[in-house]
Amino acid sequence: MSRLPRLRSSSPAGLAADSGPSMPTRMTNSSLKRKAAIEEEDEALDQPRKLPAIGTSNRPTRPLQPSKTASNLTSSRGAPVPRPLTRPKAPAITKTTRGTSAPPTSSRPPSRTGTTARPTAGRVVSGSGPARPTPGGRASDDKRFNALQSQLTSIEEARAADAARLAADMEAERNKVAELQANHRALSMELAAAKSQELNQRRELVHASDEIENLKKKHNREVMDLEMDIKKRDREIREVNEDLRICRSDLERERDTVTSLKNTIAHQSTAHLTLTTQNNALEAQNTALQSQLDIYSRKVSDLTLELEAAQKQVEDMKKEAMESELVRRKLHNMVQELKGNIRVFCRVRPVLPSDLTTYGSSLSSSGSANSGSEGSVDFEKAKEELQANFVFPDTRDHKEIVVASSSSSATGQERKEVYNFGFDRVFEPESTQAEVFEEISQLAQSCIDGYNVCIFAYGQTGSGKSFTMEGGPTESSSGMIPRAVEQVFRVADQMKAKGWQYTMEGQFLEIYNETINDLLGKAEFDKKKHEIKHDPKTGATRVTDVEVVRLTSPSQVRNLLSVAQSRRSVAATLMNERSSRSHSVFTLRIMGVNVGIDGCVGTGEKCEGSLNLVDLAGSERLNVSFANGADKERVRETQNINRSLSALGDVIAALGEKGEKGGDKHIPYRNSKLTYLLQNSLSGNSKTLMVLNLSPLAAHLQESITSLRFATKVNNTTIGTAKKQSRIS
Numbered sequence: 158m159s160r161l162p163r164l165r166s167s168s169p170a171g172l173a174a175d176s177g178p179s180m181p182t183r184m185t186n187s188s189l190k191r192k193a194a195i196e197e198e199d200e201a202l203d204q205p206r207k208l209p210a211i212g213t214s215n216r217p218t219r220p221l222q223p224s225k226t227a228s229n230l231t232s233s234r235g236a237p238v239p240r241p242l243t244r245p246k247a248p249a250i251t252k253t254t255r256g257t258s259a260p261p262t263s264s265r266p267p268s269r270t271g272t273t274a275r276p277t278a279g280r281v282v283s284g285s286g287p288a289r290p291t292p293g294g295r296a297s298d299d300k301r302f303n304a305l306q307s308q309l310t311s312i313e314e315a316r317a318a319d320a321a322r323l324a325a326d327m328e329a330e331r332n333k334v335a336e337l338q339a340n341h342r343a344l345s346m347e348l349a350a351a352k353s354q355e356l357n358q359r360r361e362l363v364h365a366s367d368e369i370e371n372l373k374k375k376h377n378r379e380v381m382d383l384e385m386d387i388k389k390r391d392r393e394i395r396e397v398n399e400d401l402r403i404c405r406s407d408l409e410r411e412r413d414t415v416t417s418l419k420n421t422i423a424h425q426s427t428a429h430l431t432l433t434t435q436n437n438a439l440e441a442q443n444t445a446l447q448s449q450l451d452i453y454s455r456k457v458s459d460l461t462l463e464l465e466a467a468q469k470q471v472e473d474m475k476k477e478a479m480e481s482e483l484v485r486r487k488l489h490n491m492v493q494e495l496k497g498n499i500r501v502f503c504r505v506r507p508v509l510p511s512d513l514t515t516y517g518s519s520l521s522s523s524g525s526a527n528s529g530s531e532g533s534v535d536f537e538k539a540k541e542e543l544q545a546n547f548v549f550p551d552t553r554d555h556k557e558i559v560v561a562s563s564s565s566s567a568t569g570q571e572r573k574e575v576y577n578f579g580f581d582r583v584f585e586p587e588s589t590q591a592e593v594f595e596e597i598s599q600l601a602q603s604c605i606d607g608y609n610v611c612i613f614a615y616g617q618t619g620s621g622k623s624f625t626m627e628g629g630p631t632e633s634s635s636g637m638i639p640r641a642v643e644q645v646f647r648v649a650d651q652m653k654a655k656g657w658q659y660t661m662e663g664q665f666l667e668i669y670n671e672t673i674n675d676l677l678g679k680a681e682f683d684k685k686k687h688e689i690k691h692d693p694k695t696g697a698t699r700v701t702d703v704e705v706v707r708l709t710s711p712s713q714v715r716n717l718l719s720v721a722q723s724r725r726s727v728a729a730t731l732m733n734e735r736s737s738r739s740h741s742v743f744t745l746r747i748m749g750v751n752v753g754i755d756g757c758v759g760t761g762e763k764c765e766g767s768l769n770l771v772d773l774a775g776s777e778r779l780n781v782s783f784a785n786g787a788d789k790e791r792v793r794e795t796q797n798i799n800r801s802l803s804a805l806g807d808v809i810a811a812l813g814e815k816g817e818k819g820g821d822k823h824i825p826y827r828n829s830k831l832t833y834l835l836q837n838s839l840s841g842n843s844k845t846l847m848v849l850n851l852s853p854l855a856a857h858l859q860e861s862i863t864s865l866r867f868a869t870k871v872n873n874t875t876i877g878t879a880k881k882q883s884r885i886s
């Protein structure tokens with residue numbers, strides 16, 4: 158009984174630690190149960206020899222030798238060595254007990270197997286018996302001992318059998334243990350392998366976890382990428398869908414277009430057939446035309462050659478025209494010189510209705526002179542009554558005027574006198590402004606050609622000077638100044654074709670009481686002092702501080718004339734007409750340069766001419782003013798007019814003398830502002846025209862005769878040879 162715990166304790170210590178808990182434990186329990194059953198059986202046979210007595214022995218029980226394999230296995234592993242299973246032994250009989258109870262040799266049972274010879278149970282029983290036999294009962298005791306010896310022998314035999322059986326069982330158990338230990342080792346190895354595998358697997362697991370983590374991250378990234386990709390794809394899909402939609406609509410349109418094109422093609426096919434037919438016809442026509450074209454091409458090349466020749470001819474003609482222009486100028490000037498560089502025209506104005514009232518016609522007082530056809534007849538009668546006897550005998554050349562006057566002698570006899578005057582041209586009262594200008598226009602041309610021209614209107618007050626120079630408001634009544642300006646502009650324009658380019662400027666001055674006033678200026682009359690400057694090199698005359706206007710159109714000149722007229726009206730007093738008592742000088746300066754024509758270089762020749770149109774003060778005051786003499790201012794005016802007009806006569810006379818005799822004759826230009834101003838236009842290199850205006854009235858006859866005599870004197874003067882002011886730059 159006491160060995161069970163040892164088996165029990167050895168079993169878990171030796172097996173449970175290293176082998177699996179199930180199978181070895183079961184096997185140990187079953188063998189122990191069988192042992193427990195045998196021991197219970199022994200107890201039943203010999204109660205006093207209880208097994209616990211064995212357990213009390215100090216002899217150590219011989220443990221079952223563990224198999225070398227098991228021992229080696231456990232020791233090699235370093236684990237606690239399990240307690241080996243002990244072989245069951247019979248309890249040994251101590252010498253002390255044997256000496257007292259029975260002789261050892263006789264009482265020793267026959268030798269048996271080692272296992273059975275060593276039981277100790279008998280000795281345990283004898284050694285531990287409670288009662289010690291007495292010497293009287295030795296025989297019984299021997300019997301008893303023998304019985305007991307036999308019993309013991311049988312018990313030992315049974316025990317031996319049991320021991321053998323147990324040994325066999327033990328051997329089986331050992332084998333099983335060995336087997337289990339082998340299994341255990343195998344399992345340990347498997348376990349180690351499994352552990353190492355587990356370790357590897359753990360490492361792999363860690364590695365795999367890392368990999369999984371990485372893969373997860375990668376996966377997340379890929380997921381994100383994929384999501385983005387998906388979004389992108391979505392976007393692309395949307396775009397593609399949109400494109401698809403557009404494509405579809407385009408396709409629809411294209412289909413429509415195709416449909417319409419098909420229709421068109423169908424129409425076109427029909428038209429094509431028609432056109433093919435036409436084309437064939439046209440090709441035939443074309444062939445015919447081609448041959449014609451060849452003919453025309455030849456003609457064109459011939460014409461091109463002709464054109465080139467013609468263009469060359471045109472170029473030559475242009476050059477020729479420019480050269481002939483120079484010739485024309487020379488010839489024109491020669492003609493003007495032959496006509497005389499100072500010429501005199503005489504113009505008699507018509508009798509005006511206003512003359513009837515002013516000069517007291519008997520018909521005008523009757524009041525019937527101004528109405529109806531009867532009135533016109535009366536007017537004609539009144540005219541005859543008032544007008545002087547002017548006759549124009551030269552009906553072909555219009556160069557003569559005959560004045561007949563009658564006067565009473567001291568004896569009371571009527572004396573008739575006839576004066577015959579000849580001028581370059583005589584204009585009758587019916588003459589128009591255009592007719593007068595026709596003669597003057599030649600001088601305007603000379604001015605454009607670079608000559609200085611001076612045209613005077615001379616005559617008594619009311620004789621028609623202003624009318625001749627400035628004219629009336631209508632186109633037909635416009636005077637010499639606007640016509641000359643128009644002529645200059647027209648000719649300047651025409652001269653462009655001959656390579657000339659002109660610029661024009663104008664000034665309008667008044668000489669009143671030997672003072673120069675600017676009719677185009679803003680300054681108050683008679684206040685500002687203007688000086689006359691002559692440039693001896695260029696022959697140009699300039700007046701200081703006067704308005705010189707660049708002229709761009711004839712209409713501009715008309716405006717200037719009206720400005721001048723209004724300024725004169727403001728300056729006029731109530732008593733006197735300022736225009737009658739002053740000279741007005743309109744100067745048109747013309748500057749030209751030959752720049753050439755297209756493709757033909759100009760000569761560069763420059764010319765500068767001036768056209769002076771002078772409306773003189775009334776000439777009659779020469780006599781009348783001195784006769785009166787009461788009004789000092791008027792006397793002064795008259796004296797100035799007298800001086801300037803006589804100075805003009807003197808200059809012309811001196812020029813005439815110089816022309817006739819030559820030499821270094823002094824010309825008194827400085828005797829008056831008028832002659833000094835017109836110095837360069839009166840000298841030998843200029844052309845002068847005096848228009849003598851005559852009143853047709855008999856009341857003015859004496860004045861008219863005086864004027865005629867003055868004009869004749871001028872007309873008979875020959876001013877040298879006109880010299881063209883030109884210079885080559």
Ligand SMILES: Nc1ncnc2c1ncn2[C@@H]1O[C@H](COP(=O)(O)OP(=O)(O)OP(=O)(O)O)[C@@H](O)[C@H]1O
Nearest residue numbers: 506507617618619620621622623624734736737775
């Ligand atoms: N040929 C003409 N035909 C028609 N009317 C004329 C003619 N000549 C002059 N007259 C008229 O005679 C009048 C006097 O002429 P104008 O004023 O021109 O004379 P004037 O000599 O200039 O006088 P003044 O010296 O006072 O200026 C004006 O009414 C003008 O219209």
